[in-house]
Amino acid sequence: MKLRIHSFETLGAHDGPGLRTVVFFQGCPIKCFYCHNPDMIATKGGIDYSVQEIVAFCKKYKLYHGEKGGVTLSGGEPLMQAEGALDLIRGLKKEGFNVCLDTSGAVLLTDAVKRVLNEIDIVLFDIKHTDADKYFEITGQPIENMLKMLDYIKTISKTFYVRQVIVPNLTDDEKQIKKLKKLAEGAKKVELLPYHTLGAEKWKKLGMEYKLKGISPPSEDVMKRLNSI
Amino acid sequence: MQENKNQGWDNFKGTKWKNKIDVRHFIVKNFTPYKGGHDFLVGASAKTAVLRDKYLELLNEEKKRGGVYKIDSEKVISVLSHDAGYLDKENEVIVGLQTDEPLKRGLNPFGGIRMARTSAIAYGHKVSDLVEEQFKYKTTHNDGVYRVYTPEMKKFRNNGVITGLPDAYGRGRIIGDYRRVALYGVDKLIEEKMNDFVEMGNGYMSDERIRLREELYRQREFLWKLKDMALLYGHDISNPAKNAKEAVQWTYYAYLGAIKEANGAAMSLGRVSTFFDIYIEKDIADGILTETEAQELIDQFVLKLRMARHLRTPEYNDLFVGDPTWVTEAIGGMCEDGRTMVTKTSFRFLHTLYNLETAPEPNMTVLWSKDLPEKFKLYCAKVSHDTSSVQYENDDLMREPFGDDYGIACCVSAMTLGKQMQYFGARCNIVKLLLLCLNGGKDEMTGDQILPESPNYKEMLKDGGVLDYKKVKKRFLESVDYLCEQYVNTMNIIHFMHDKYAYEKVQMALHDTKVERLMAFGIAGISVLADSLSAIKYAKVTPITDERGIVVDYLVEGEFPTFGNDEEGVDDIAKEVVEYFYSSLKKTPCYRDAIHTLSLLTITSNVVYGKLTGNTPCGRKEGEPFAPGANPYHNREKHGALASLNSVAKLSYDYCKDGISNTFSIAPKSLGKNEKMIFENISALLDGYFKSGGFHLNVNMHKKEDLQKAHEAPKEYPNLTVRVSGYAVRFGVLSTKHRQEVLDRTFF
Numbered sequence: 001m002k003l004r005i006h007s008f009e010t011l012g013a014h015d016g017p018g019l020r021t022v023v024f025f026q027g028c029p030i031k032c033f034y035c036h037n038p039d040m041i042a043t044k045g046g047i048d049y050s051v052q053e054i055v056a057f058c059k060k061y062k063l064y065h066g067e068k069g070g071v072t073l074s075g076g077e078p079l080m081q082a083e084g085a086l087d088l089i090r091g092l093k094k095e096g097f098n099v100c101l102d103t104s105g106a107v108l109l110t111d112a113v114k115r116v117l118n119e120i121d122i123v124l125f126d127i128k129h130t131d132a133d134k135y136f137e138i139t140g141q142p143i144e145n146m147l148k149m150l151d152y153i154k155t156i157s158k159t160f161y162v163r164q165v166i167v168p169n170l171t172d173d174e175k176q177i178k179k180l181k182k183l184a185e186g187a188k189k190v191e192l193l194p195y196h197t198l199g200a201e202k203w204k205k206l207g208m209e210y211k212l213k214g215i216s217p218p219s220e221d222v223m224k225r226l227n228s229i
Numbered sequence: 230m231q232e233n234k235n236q237g238w239d240n241f242k243g244t245k246w247k248n249k250i251d252v253r254h255f256i257v258k259n260f261t262p263y264k265g266g267h268d269f270l271v272g273a274s275a276k277t278a279v280l281r282d283k284y285l286e287l288l289n290e291e292k293k294r295g296g297v298y299k300i301d302s303e304k305v306i307s308v309l310s311h312d313a314g315y316l317d318k319e320n321e322v323i324v325g326l327q328t329d330e331p332l333k334r335g336l337n338p339f340g341g342i343r344m345a346r347t348s349a350i351a352y353g354h355k356v357s358d359l360v361e362e363q364f365k366y367k368t369t370h371n372d373g374v375y376r377v378y379t380p381e382m383k384k385f386r387n388n389g390v391i392t393g394l395p396d397a398y399g400r401g402r403i404i405g406d407y408r409r410v411a412l413y414g415v416d417k418l419i420e421e422k423m424n425d426f427v428e429m430g431n432g433y434m435s436d437e438r439i440r441l442r443e444e445l446y447r448q449r450e451f452l453w454k455l456k457d458m459a460l461l462y463g464h465d466i467s468n469p470a471k472n473a474k475e476a477v478q479w480t481y482y483a484y485l486g487a488i489k490e491a492n493g494a495a496m497s498l499g500r501v502s503t504f505f506d507i508y509i510e511k512d513i514a515d516g517i518l519t520e521t522e523a524q525e526l527i528d529q530f531v532l533k534l535r536m537a538r539h540l541r542t543p544e545y546n547d548l549f550v551g552d553p554t555w556v557t558e559a560i561g562g563m564c565e566d567g568r569t570m571v572t573k574t575s576f577r578f579l580h581t582l583y584n585l586e587t588a589p590e591p592n593m594t595v596l597w598s599k600d601l602p603e604k605f606k607l608y609c610a611k612v613s614h615d616t617s618s619v620q621y622e623n624d625d626l627m628r629e630p631f632g633d634d635y636g637i638a639c640c641v642s643a644m645t646l647g648k649q650m651q652y653f654g655a656r657c658n659i660v661k662l663l664l665l666c667l668n669g670g671k672d673e674m675t676g677d678q679i680l681p682e683s684p685n686y687k688e689m690l691k692d693g694g695v696l697d698y699k700k701v702k703k704r705f706l707e708s709v710d711y712l713c714e715q716y717v718n719t720m721n722i723i724h725f726m727h728d729k730y731a732y733e734k735v736q737m738a739l740h741d742t743k744v745e746r747l748m749a750f751g752i753a754g755i756s757v758l759a760d761s762l763s764a765i766k767y768a769k770v771t772p773i774t775d776e777r778g779i780v781v782d783y784l785v786e787g788e789f790p791t792f793g794n795d796e797e798g799v800d801d802i803a804k805e806v807v808e809y810f811y812s813s814l815k816k817t818p819c820y821r822d823a824i825h826t827l828s829l830l831t832i833t834s835n836v837v838y839g840k841l842t843g844n845t846p847c848g849r850k851e852g853e854p855f856a857p858g859a860n861p862y863h864n865r866e867k868h869g870a871l872a873s874l875n876s877v878a879k880l881s882y883d884y885c886k887d888g889i890s891n892t893f894s895i896a897p898k899s900l901g902k903n904e905k906m907i908f909e910n911i912s913a914l915l916d917g918y919f920k921s922g923g924f925h926l927n928v929n930m931h932k933k934e935d936l937q938k939a940h941e942a943p944k945e946y947p948n949l950t951v952r953v954s955g956y957a958v959r960f961g962v963l964s965t966k967h968r969q970e971v972l973d974r975t976f977f
Binding site: 009065 | 902910
């Protein structure tokens with residue numbers, strides 16, 4: 001089975017523990033208007049790789065992973081290619097990799113998705129928003145899929161991090177963060193990621209409108225305050 | 230008698246080193262590995278703080294005066310040429326200056342009187358009549374070389390195919406085992422040399438035996454001078470050091486004697502920290518030294534090393550920018566018996582970067598092993614993060630050929646201390662060689678015939694007027710053979726003459742008499758060459774000629790893989806060329822049975838080499854700098870930092886025993902959110918690179934925006950240090966062109 005991959009990053013230090021090889025999947029079911037990888041949203045495009053090819057690629061960087069690091073499946077949304085992702089996870093684990101999944105949870109909780117969640121080492125669970133309306137506004141999807149998946153992750157006692165991008169005037173209010181931390185009960189870590197403007201250029205290149213024009217990233221003070229809630 | 234002279238020896242273990250000169254054995258028997266963290270370290274002592282501030286003031290003044298504080302052009306500098314000098318006598322725990330005043334530079338014309346003259350004039354001085362008169366009757370190294378050079382050698386040299394050759398300046402790259410003076414005292418060293426001298430008198434008087442016997446005579450003479458030099462400061466170094474302070478001081482005297490006598494390009498220190506640690510640990514255990522005093526010794530020793538100065542010409546500075554002296558100190562590593570050689574003094578040495586502020590010298594080189602203690606690894610990562618002043622080299626690779634008591638000369642050249650020395654040979658511009666062979670041996674810029682006339686690109690085309698890879702490669706490798714023969718012969722002349730007319734007496738006196746010699750050749754521009762050959766192999770490259778019929782540009786159609794992306798298609802080309810080059814060098818024997826070695830290192834000459842080289846098939850434009858060392862060409866790396874590191878790691882140390890330099894720039898944020906993560910990840914990255922076979926890594930941890938700011942207003946960032954290619958330099962003292970080159974590099 002082939003997987004549609006956008007690209008690889010050999011030095012990933014922000015997506016799971018330690019140094020990681022990041023495999024960016026092509027295609028995402030949601031289109032967040034602050035997405036920093038808008039070039040990975042379209043389901044068309046990308047390059048087809050076999051599981052063997054991807055495993056071989058990751059093996060070239062295994063020596064850098066140390067005790068903590070490994071491979072992270074990101075994108076895009078890896079769970080849009082759940083069956084391929086499952087093969088890949090099995091292939092990677094056979095070679096002794098620690099494997100993380102970076103997901104927004106915005107897909108149906110199919111059997112294939114469940115199997116991925118069962119077999120993955122760590123889930124990096126990106127909650128776009130905790131308020132149903134706002135969630136819909138950002139993703140164009142109802143919040144239920146995400147909540148169901150989060151429940152499932154907790155049910156199977158999977159190690160998971162909760163992450164959220166902090167966008168000024170969107171996710172940076174205290175109430176929202178409190179709600180997020182409540183949802184995150186049982187998570188090994190809660191990571192609040194300051195929104196950055198590095199993606200803006202990509203939107204422009206793709207000829208798409210970037211709705212967050214003029215909004216600057218949250219200040220360090222804001223991040224500190226939110227982190228301390 | 231012996232008992233009395235060697236008091237202090239009884240406290241140390243082992244007997245072999247007491248009977249025969251063997252510093253390594255002393256270290257192995259007596260050092261205490263340290264696996265703890267850096268929490269024991271202390272700040273600068275009051276005395277050190279006073280000295281540091283005085284030094285920084287002088288440094289500022291030196292900068293104001295255009296980079297040279299003072300010159301003594303009246304007389305020639307040597308071991309005993311100048312009276313004792315001090316920075317601030319009262320506060321100096323470790324004493325000794327090259328001349329009678331701090332930062333005053335001496336005149337050393339043994340490499341060539343013309344060079345000395347030019348240097349003096351460049352800074353508003355004139356070589357005194359006395360020195361001019363003396364050197365009327367003295368053959369210098371430079372005179373000797375030019376008497377013998379052939380026209381072919383001069384052509385290579387003058388057209389920038391082989392440049393930076395040490396034919397007009399001191400070759401350097403020799404590391405005296407300065408610790409011997411502390412461990413044995415000078416008398417014992419003289420006695421040993423005397424015995425060798427007598428022994429050399431027996432048997433057939435071959436050229437080599439005559440030469441060596443004369444050298445021994447001179448070594449002995451300079452050991453006596455070294456004792457007299459120390460006496461100027463009130464110290465008798467005839468006998469072994471009795472405590473930590475003497476051990477540091479005696480060792481420094483030995484180094485000082487070397488840099489007074491010789492002004493080699495790289496005057497490296499070796500590996501002293503773990504040696505010092507033995508004395509420090511003992512004194513602390515005996516209750517005669519506190520941690521503050523221990524750190525004070527190291528701080529003040531390092532401060533002295535930072536004050537080493539040589540008089541150079543502005544042209545020399547174009548090649549090796551920022552007035553580097555390469556006082557390289559190798560820190561850490563593993564012992565052959567499996568213990569780590571990291572000691573508390575390894576930490577104390579690195580800690581001087583905080584106590585004395587960040588500075589390029591001494592050139593701190595951590596010998597990295599996968600087995601180094603975790604806490605030391607993390608401390609190194611912290612120091613790199615805070616100062617960008619450390620380079621890392623693969624101890625697990627070097628231990629096999631060089632044992633566990635080697636030092637690093639200059640940037641990446643390993644040698645077993647006291648047992649091996651190097652004949653330094655700069656580097657050849659391998660990119661230029663490719664362009665020469667496409668043009669039938671003509672220089673693409675000047676049009677001069679450099680290689681013997683041969684068929685040009687017209688004989689290397691296939692259908693459609695496109696370059697044929699096989700034909701180009703065949704012709705290129707033939708040119709490599711021609712170049713290598715010339716290169717070895719040129720080096721043979723240079724070092725014959727250097728030994729004859731500018732022999733390093735002090736440094737060689739601190740080696741075994743029967744020393745193993747390495748002759749170090751170099752390649753510059755390997756990534757540009759690999760990318761250019763890759764373009765010819767995988768894309769369609771059509772040469773474009775000018776009115777002279779010389780190829781000056783290339784039309785490139787289609788894609789081709791570039792070095793730095795961990796792709797075999799091109800990485801293999803780089804590997805193959807390096808291996809071929811090395812085997813080709815070996816076809817011509819070296820002077821004095823030296824062993825051929827090869828480096829992929831440019832220092833900062835990648836800028837000058839680029840300036841002398843036309844457009845290349847890979848798309849690099851005429852005059853643009855090459856990538857430094859073995860680095861991939863900037864911004865051609867598409868798969869991230871580790872793919873880039875992996876490409877370089879594939880170049881095998883088996884063929885490049887003189888080192889493979891890689892300079893790496895990464896924004897701290899790319900390595901993690903907080904310092905703990907960043908430190909862990911630097912450590913993991915170094916582990917990974919070295920386990921993958923990588924040899925050397927300069928780690929720069931700046932944000933590109935910060936460097937951009939410093940580029941625009943260098944005065945506001947006086948201490949900003951960057952690692953260029955095997956050494957560190959204050960960013961502000963680089964020329965605009967070099968600063969731009971640093972900025973153009975890939976930042977991950």
